[in-house]
Amino acid sequence: MSGPNLDIIEINEINGLVQICNDWNRLLAVTPGGNFFQSFNWLKVYWQHFHQKQFLRVFVVREAGEVTGIVPLCVRRIKTKMGTCSILTYPFDDWGSFYGPVSANPEATLNCVLKYVQQTQRDWDLIDLRCVDTDGFDGGATERALDAAGLACAKFEWSQTYYVDLQQNWDDYLATRSGKARQTFRRAEKRVAEEGTVEYLRYRPRGEKCGESDPRWDLYDTCEEIASSSWQGSSTTGTTLSYEDVAQYFRDTHESAARFGSVDLNLLYLSGQPAAFIYNYVYQGIVYSLRMGFNPDVSNKGLGRLLMGQMLRDSMERGDRIYDIGPGSPDAKKYWYTSVENSYRYVHYSSESKKAKMLQISNRIASWYRRDKQDHQQNSLSSKETQTSVSG
The missing domain is CATH 3.40.630 (Aminopeptidase)
Known part of the structure; x- marks a missing residue:
């Protein structure tokens, strides 16, 4: 999805999205794993109730005048151990299990938007894309789009949800x-x-x-x-x-x-x-x-x-096709679900933000500490198993 006939427009007011509502519905119908939370109908109500301290940034990708993809994003202030940071993220807040671009080709759409975002004035410290079903309908598209845009990112497990195959x-x-x-x-x-x-x-x-x-x-x-x-x-x-x-x-x-x-x-x-x-x-x-x-x-x-x-x-x-019982309370759902699905978070730390750099270093140290602790526990367990085997 590139070329001289490609352009991207940014819409910052919720009422401004009404003009692309029909295109939104058309694209959602062909979005892999598309869900109600990705609809304009849901976003409009969500924004009405929870827009405080958020700035809307919805990107509309057009090719030869036709809308081919939509990426709803927003800038939000969050508290971190390094102080308050601004993140560019999905306007979602974990109301459902998964979220992502609205497009028949989410990877190409997201890649175009991420490249465009880098050319605009930065109003964020982190790009923080959450609730991505990397192992499911996303199929790694988000990770590849970030990589192709030259945005190095860290991947974290975010949540788990429980599916019933219908x-x-x-x-x-x-x-x-x-x-x-x-x-x-x-x-x-x-x-x-x-x-x-x-x-x-x-x-x-x-x-x-x-x-x-x-x-x-x-x-x-x-x-x-x-x-x-x-x-x-x-x-x-x-x-x-x-x-x-x-x-x-x-x-x-x-x-x-x-x-x-x-x-x-x-x-x-x-x-x-x-x-x-x-x-x-x-x-x-x-x-x-x-x-x-x-x-x-x-x-x-x-x-x-x-x-x-x-x-x-x-x-x-x-x-x-699928019944998503939602995250949490695995004991209450254990009799019903047929699979456990992970959601992931992808974080890119802006090289222009001191807070982002400090947060990145802090997260790396914490990750190394957790990995070292897990290795130590695993080695201790292996040692005990060996001793038990020898004693036996």
Whole structure:
């Protein structure tokens, strides 16, 4: 992606992106592993709620007048052990698992933008690209783009998320689960059914392009009420559907996702009473689990397990591809996931920033220390194994 017909424009106001909304949607549809968080619909709501202390820098790549790629970035101030630094990063904040350029060719798009960024006035100390699925849909594109742009970078593990492969039938999937997992699910099926009539509801509107954009606030409110009734009602993490500080963000995103065709709302009723919910976003067969919960006042005999199983089976029958259960809480997800996926962080330290240089040196020393400590532990373990072998 280069040549005399190539140009890049930078947009710094969220409302200025409306003019490329159709191009954004077109490109997202062909982006490898594209997800709802990479949509303009999501970014607009995110920026409305969390734009404070951030400066928007969205780069639009055009070739012969046609938009071929979009790289949403922002400049943000963060605290480090060397003081406050400015980073050029994705406007994402780990709301989902992965993020990246919007393009059929993310590597070429990102490479063009990175070269362009170096020619503009520097307002950052670090380029800090987070939540990159190097081993998945990204396939190393980010690393290669940075290298081709002449931007030496350090690679760090960032997070882990848990996938369920939905491209199989339910019986085959269940057969791969542990005996305890199968037993736990079947016990939940039986015990909940003994308490009353079970009804499963899934609401997945296809979006305003298909004439289906009703947010069904009655269903969303039910999810919120269940969250309030569960342990989440007293949570202080600030991330649950019912938490006051982010509740409006979630509601605004729900409305936007309904218009975009990315709402995937699952409810379980027991004898007519709302009992459990799983709220997801979906895009092109990739389902991301945002929040889930159950009402212990209705039952505490496996509502969450039952709903998860029914939802996964329905997804398999629908032809969904991947269920991303999200990061964290591996013990709660161990019965369900089929693979663990890593996300990575790529950091380039500006040679023109003293803070960046100091931070780079500090990180290298810390990395050497960790590596030395790991080698020492490994050598100690090997020595003990050798001694045990000899003694035996």
